[in-house]
Amino acid sequence: DIRMTQSPASLSASLGETVNIECLASEDIYSDLAWYQQKPGRSPQLLIYNADSLQNGVPSRFSGSGSGTQYSLKINSLQSEDVATYFCQQYNNYPLTFGSGTKLEIK
């Protein structure tokens, strides 16, 4: 199974700041990487697919990058509505696997 190591586990940042969340795959996943946002009590929502493609309707302050085994999600100009837990997911191989999540809070 491909292991997805996500960091940090939690993050506190101020409004307007830029934050980065990392995801490291245990083997090359060839950019088959998605990012999801999950707000408390809600189902996850797709933000990014193919490592760097923005899902329709997602604000442009969200961006993804990376290749091989290393990927990142960047949130520019942090807004209050970005408070959530973020997960990465690889879909290069089965079983599909997710990172353990990053809980983002506002300072």
Place this chain on the structure above:
Amino acid sequence: QVQLKETGPDLVQLTQPLSITCTVSGFSLTTYNIHWVRQPPGEGLEWMGAMWNGGGTDYNSTFKSRLSINRDTSKSQVFLKMNSLQTDDTAKYFCVTNYYYSGDVFDYWGQGVMVTVSS
């Protein structure tokens, strides 16, 4: 309008089976795949398995032989059944689909059903 909705029990007794139904609307099960993902309280996401649009299935080996996924295309329903539930099977169970994407990227999720395994 693409929608998925899970229905199932809130509570299951230890060692008993779990059955959850995913009812979809706005698309056909013969065109789109349905996956099951679960999330224990306060924890991460775990892929359980998939019902492919052609009728085949794939399972996460974590669940070995106690998981089965079936469907009734005429009712637009996909069924998850898992045997021998343990307390660590307490989780919210989601059915999801990759509607716009060819890869297993989940752009539509059901609301989930929270199942507690009780001893």
